[in-house]
Amino acid sequence: MNQIRTRSTGKSSDFYGHCEICGKYASDIHTMSVRCSYTRRDGTAGHYMAGTWFGHKDCLDQQARLQNPCNEEAKADAMVDRLDFGDAA
Ligand SMILES: [Zn+2]
Numbered sequence: 001m002n003q004i005r006t007r008s009t010g011k012s013s014d015f016y017g018h019c020e021i022c023g024k025y026a027s028d029i030h031t032m033s034v035r036c037s038y039t040r041r042d043g044t045a046g047h048y049m050a051g052t053w054f055g056h057k058d059c060l061d062q063q064a065r066l067q068n069p070c071n072e073e074a075k076a077d078a079m080v081d082r083l084d085f086g087d088a089a
Contacts, residue, residue, distance in 0.1 A: 002070050003035040006060055019055030021063050032060040036070030 009016060009029045016029045034050040050069040053060055063069075 001037055004032060004064050004069075005035075006030055006032045006057060006064075008057070009054070016054050019059050020053050021055045021059035024056075026056045028057070029054055030057040030060055032064065034064070034069040038070075 007030065009031055011029055012027050013019070013025045013029060018024055019026045019029070031052060031054050033052045035047055036050045037045055037047050040046050053063060055063075
């Protein structure tokens with residue numbers, strides 16, 4: 001199951017820079033991290049981190065709804081990172 005975790009950083013764009021989604025100033029920057037699940041070739045479940053975004057809470061929520069961060073392209077990138085241990089077991 002995919003997991004999307006959003007939380008407030010408690011800091012504004014003065015600290016983190018503008019919202020990554022809309023590019024505007026935010027008085028309360030939130031961070032969203034997305035963990036995706038996939039099925040390995042042997043049928044077992046695996047996870048990978050799709051990424052972390054900073055911005056308005058509303059922008060992040062919208063981003064998660066409109067774009068599937070767990071798309072095939074993201075998985076392909078993540079798979080490269082885990083090649084050294086993914087099939088070793
Ligand atoms: Zn925004």
